[in-house]
Amino acid sequence: MSSSGTPPxxxxxSDHGAVKYGPALALLASLFFMWGFITVxxxxxxxxxxxxxxxxxxxxxxxxxxxxxxxxxxxxxxxKLIEKIGYQKSLVIGxxxxxxxALGMMLAASIPSxxxxxxxxxxxxxxxTLLQVAANPYVAVVxxxxxxxxxxxxxxxxxxxxxxxxxxxxxxxxxxxSKGGTSAADTVLTQAERMADAQSVILPYGLVAVVLVALxxxxxRFPLPAMGAAxxxxxxxxxxxxxxxxxxxxxxxxxxxxxxxxxxxxxxxLFVNFVSQPEIANLTAEQAGHYLTFLWGGMMIGRFAGSAxxxxxxxxxxxxxxxxxxxxxxxxxxxxxxPVAMWSLILVGLFHSIMFPTIFTLGIxxxxxxxxxxxxxxxxxxxxxxxxxxxxWMADAYGLQTSFLLTAACELYILFYALWGSRPxxxxxxEN
Numbered sequence: 001m002s003s004s005g006t007p008p009x010x011x012x013x014s015d016h017g018a019v020k021y022g023p024a025l026a027l028l029a030s031l032f033f034m035w036g037f038i039t040v041x042x043x044x045x046x047x048x049x050x051x052x053x054x055x056x057x058x059x060x061x062x063x064x065x066x067x068x069x070x071x072x073x074x075x076x077x078x079x080k081l082i083e084k085i086g087y088q089k090s091l092v093i094g095x096x097x098x099x100x101x102a103l104g105m106m107l108a109a110s111i112p113s114x115x116x117x118x119x120x121x122x123x124x125x126x127x128x129t130l131l132q133v134a135a136n137p138y139v140a141v142v143x144x145x146x147x148x149x150x151x152x153x154x155x156x157x158x159x160x161x162x163x164x165x166x167x168x169x170x171x172x173x174x175x176x177x178s179k180g181g182t183s184a185a186d187t188v189l190t191q192a193e194r195m196a197d198a199q200s201v202i203l204p205y206g207l208v209a210v211v212l213v214a215l216x217x218x219x220x221r222f223p224l225p226a227m228g229a230a231x232x233x234x235x236x237x238x239x240x241x242x243x244x245x246x247x248x249x250x251x252x253x254x255x256x257x258x259x260x261x262x263x264x265x266x267x268x269x270l271f272v273n274f275v276s277q278p279e280i281a282n283l284t285a286e287q288a289g290h291y292l293t294f295l296w297g298g299m300m301i302g303r304f305a306g307s308a309x310x311x312x313x314x315x316x317x318x319x320x321x322x323x324x325x326x327x328x329x330x331x332x333x334x335x336x337x338x339p340v341a342m343w344s345l346i347l348v349g350l351f352h353s354i355m356f357p358t359i360f361t362l363g364i365x366x367x368x369x370x371x372x373x374x375x376x377x378x379x380x381x382x383x384x385x386x387x388x389x390x391x392x393w394m395a396d397a398y399g400l401q402t403s404f405l406l407t408a409a410c411e412l413y414i415l416f417y418a419l420w421g422s423r424p425x426x427x428x429x430x431e432n
Contacts, residue, residue, distance in 0.1 A: 024224050028135050029158040030215060031091065035128045036162030038098065038208060039067075040268065040296060041169070053114045057273070057392040057400070064269050066118045068261065068385030070125030071132075075380035078130040079372070087134040088224050094134075095216035097127030102209035109201035129379065137375035140361050148365070149315035152357040153307040160300030160353065168293055169204065244367070250374045252421035253363025256414060258384030260355050263326075263410035265385040266403075267348055270392075271295060274400055275342045291342070295349040302353025310358075319358045320418035323411050326351035330408035334401055341401070348407075355414060362422040 053059075082090045101124030108116035139155050140148045244250055272288040275281040281288070302322070309318055329351065332344035360378055367374045394403035 024222075025139060025155060027219070027222055027224070028139065029155050031095075031131050031135055031219075032155055032159035033162040034095075034212065034215060035098075035131055036159035036296075037166045037169075038102075038124060038128070038162075040163040040166035040292075041204070041208070052112065055114075057270075057395040058389060060269070060273075060392060062389050062392070063118065063121065064265055065386040065389040067121050067125045068265070068383050068388075070122045071129050072380055072383030072386070074126040074129040075133060075376055075383075078133040078379075079376040081130065082134055087138065088219065088222075090130055090134055092216045092220045094127045094130035095212050095219065097130065098124050099127075099209045099212035099216070101125075101127060102205045102212065105205040106202045106209075109205070129382075132382070133376055133379050136357075136360055136379065137364065137371060140364060140371075140375075145365070147311065149354075149358045149361040150307045150310040152361050153303045153310065153354055156357040157300050157303035157307065160296055160303055163296035164293055164300050166296070168290065244370055244374055244377070246425065247367060247370075247374070248425040249365055249422050250363050250367065250377070252417055253359055254377055254381045256359045256417040256421065257356065257363070257378050257381035259410045259413045260352075260359060261382055261384035262387050262391070263407045263414075264352050264355070265388045266391040266407055267345065267352070268292075268295070269388055270395065270400060270403070271345065274345060274404075277400065279337045280401075281339065281342045291346065294346045298347065298349035299353040302350045303357070306354035306358070310354075315358050315362060316418050316422050318354065319362070319422070320415055322351045322354055323414040323418055326355075327408055327411040327415070330404055330411060334404050334408070345404075359414070359417065359422075362417075365422075366424040 078090070078094075081093070085093075101120045101122075104120035104123060105117065108120050136152065139152050271292050272285055275288045275291055276283050276285060281291075283291070306318060306322070326348050329344045329347045333341050333348070336344065360375075363378050364371050364374045391403045391406050394406060
């Protein structure tokens with residue numbers, strides 16, 4: 001960020017010194033991996049908590065809603081913290097906040113307490129928000145503007161690697177070690193079984209806390225370069241002459257991120273419950289957790305492929321094609337049964353893969369010195385994941401399979417943004 005200190009020699013211009021950012025980007029990729037890993041652990045955790053606390057779908061998705069409310073609450077404080085102490089120290093603090101939340105999850109499991117679980121998930125998500133506010137714009141602006149989408153998709157592929165490995169970790173250490181995770185769907189647990197199942201969360205979150213603290217130490221000691229002068233904040237007087245709302249790609253990109261998160265999180269949260277149903281795949285929660293790996297694996301493959309494709313094809317056109325694919329497979333999910341419905345839902349991961357990083361880079365295109373402010377607003381829009389509770393309500397009221405019509409509707413807005421809304425209407429001058 002602009003307040004992170006004086007750029008080291010040769011790092012003032014991201015356009016001319018991009019090659020110097022390789023080690024920093026590689027290290028930041030580990031952050032993308034970790035927050036992807038921890039986020040998807042929640043997807044494994046949801047069916048587990050559903051059986052431990054005997055939750056309905058609305059209460060289950062409320063857990064994820066609390067997670068994404070943190071993005072809305074913590075984004076602005078995160079931006080202000082980065083301005084005050086610099087992005088490197090903020091990254092360290094973000095990792096330590098996440099570690100504290102992971103330790104808190106161990107406490108919640110030992111009680112056990114649904115309320116404490118919600119609070120600790122909020123704490124972890126607040127730490128991730130701080131990482132996102134710093135890391136996403138950093139990756140987007142340190143190279144050539146025309147390859148920003150390609151670059152962020154490439155680094156986000158490491159996020160997908162984390163999301164791909166997390167279900168295996170969660171299925172083995174959480175679902176595989178619990179009565180609810182190894183029983184048939186809708187099995188009623190005794191009080192003793194619920195208490196024993198709650199304890200299975202302690203070990204995995206303890207391991208996560210250790211890794212986060214170790215990563216914080218590495219980040220604190222690593223010589224990360226500054227983002228450069230191109231995105232530095234303007235003075236108060238100069239800032240008054242510029243308006244974020246002149247940029248259609250940002251104004252329409254904020255709801256695009258918001259709406260996309262409803263789609264992505266709805267699929268991920270309800271995947272295990274969906275494929276466990278007798279008319280779909282009739283699997284236990286543990287078995288279904290393994291198939292979730294394919295969903296996130298598709299996202300990783302799609303980001304690598306999308307990164308390569310965007311080197312030659314306009315990012316907006318690639319986004320349009322992927323949104324059409326996502327819309328089609330969601331209709332197949334809703335209107336078919338058995339393996340076809342299950343694999344079509346898995347396939348949406350491939351089409352969702354490029355959406356967040358591509359919308360993000362299209363949204364900040366042409367912002368110049370307003371990039372930091374615009375990035376903060378786009379990260380705040382991740383709070384759209386909180387509205388997954390709407391899909392939970394639809395699942396309770398109209399059936400789980402029918403609720404995925406909401407996901408299909410979300411894909412249509414992404415298509416609109418890709419074809420028209422993402423076109424910049426104004427370009428801010430960049431000071432040398």
